[in-house]
Amino acid sequence: xxxxxxxxxxxxxxxxxxxxxxxxxxxxxxxxxxxxxxxxxxxxxxxxxxxxxxxxxxxxxxxxxxxxxxxxxxxxxxxxxxxxxxxxxxxxxxxxxxxxxxxxxxxxxxxxxxxxxxxxxxxxxxxxxxxxxxxxxxxxxxxxxxxxxxxxxxxxxxxxxxxxxxxxxxxxxxxxxxxxxxxxxxxxxxxxxxxxxxxxxxxxxxxxxxxxxxxxxxxxxxxxxxxxxxxxxxxxxxxxxxxxxx
Ligand code: HEM
Numbered sequence: 001x002x003x004x005x006x007x008x009x010x011x012x013x014x015x016x017x018x019x020x021x022x023x024x025x026x027x028x029x030x031x032x033x034x035x036x037x038x039x040x041x042x043x044x045x046x047x048x049x050x051x052x053x054x055x056x057x058x059x060x061x062x063x064x065x066x067x068x069x070x071x072x073x074x075x076x077x078x079x080x081x082x083x084x085x086x087x088x089x090x091x092x093x094x095x096x097x098x099x100x101x102x103x104x105x106x107x108x109x110x111x112x113x114x115x116x117x118x119x120x121x122x123x124x125x126x127x128x129x130x131x132x133x134x135x136x137x138x139x140x141x142x143x144x145x146x147x148x149x150x151x152x153x154x155x156x157x158x159x160x161x162x163x164x165x166x167x168x169x170x171x172x173x174x175x176x177x178x179x180x181x182x183x184x185x186x187x188x189x190x191x192x193x194x195x196x197x198x199x200x201x202x203x204x205x206x207x208x209x210x211x212x213x214x215x216x217x218x219x220x221x222x223x224x225x226x227x228x229x230x231x232x233x234x235x236x237x238x239x240x241x242x243x244x245x246x
Contacts, residue, residue, distance in 0.1 A: 008237040011245060013116050014230055015081040021073040022231050025133075028066035029209075032136075035059040036202055053148060053173050060144040067137045074130070088117035088244065090127045095244070096120060102243060112223065116242040119219070125212055132205045139198040146191040148173045161187050 014022075035055055038045065042052050077086045087093050091100075100120040106113035113119075118126055145153030149171060158171040163180040170178040220227055225236045236242075 006239045008239055010235045010237050011116055011242065012235050013083050014234045015084050016234070017073075017076045017080050018084045019231055019234060021069055021076065024065065024069045025073070028062050028069060029133075029205075031062040032059060032066060033202070033206065035062065040199070040202075049174050056148045056173070057150070060140075060148060060150050063137070063140045063144065066133075067141065070133055070137055074134075083117045089123060090130075091120065091123040096123070099243060114223065114225065114238045114240060114242040116236060116238075116245045122215060122219070125208070125215060128208055129205075129212060132201055132208055135201050136198065136205060139194050139201070142194050143191070143198060146187060146194070157187060 035058055038047070039052070039055050039059060042055070047055065076084055077089065082088065099115070103113050103115075103120050141152060144150040145157040148154070149158045155168070158168050159165060161179055161184045162168050162171050163178050164170075167178050216227060219225075225238055226233075227236060230236045
């Protein structure tokens, strides 16, 4: 088709809730990845103990923004506008299989097929991203308690590892003051698989983010529906009615 003769129509898709979530998530994940990489390489970089505590504390502050934003988005998927809901963002539901078959058939015939919300392949990626982000949020909150005694579990963990329960406030990160060695060892044993999970999911998440960006770039070039600007304006453009639009 001659691109100049195609008349495009605008369709609203992402509500303000989805768009705000997306950009807050991006910024908080960027902050978390950047500080996380420094924590991972703290030894090689010669970071002092105070430096490590500071890095972890700031990582946790970014983590709180990230977790609140993510938790809110998971709720918004039940109560938000039509295309913000689970039905349109994850690879389940009555129409999913049919849409996937339609898309594969169209690709085979080298024809364009348009989806207003995510296409069926993108929905798999969205599910993967939500799962990885949720695991990272939950493990991070536990580590905030075990590593720097920060909320929501920090107080309970400090009480657990303290020698004198009346002086819990003396329990500080990287300090042996008022620490009961046996309880501390138990706590570190509990923490071990959690920090390992946090690290593995970090690598998986970086990989998933690279794939996500590659998918967005390929779709934008192939379909030209303005999917990047849709995360700012909330609208996509199509030359014909998308298949998932009522
Ligand atoms: C996308 C989200 C996140 C990413 C990519 C991320 C990444 C990382 C990385 C790479 C490390 C270093 C791992 C290591 O030292 O073995 C780390 C450590 C840590 N993260 Fe996260 N994190 C995320 C979310 C969170 C959240 C939500 C919290 C808490 C609210 C959190 C709390 C911590 C803590 C306390 C540590 C220190 C653990 C240690 O001693 O190594 N993280 N994170």
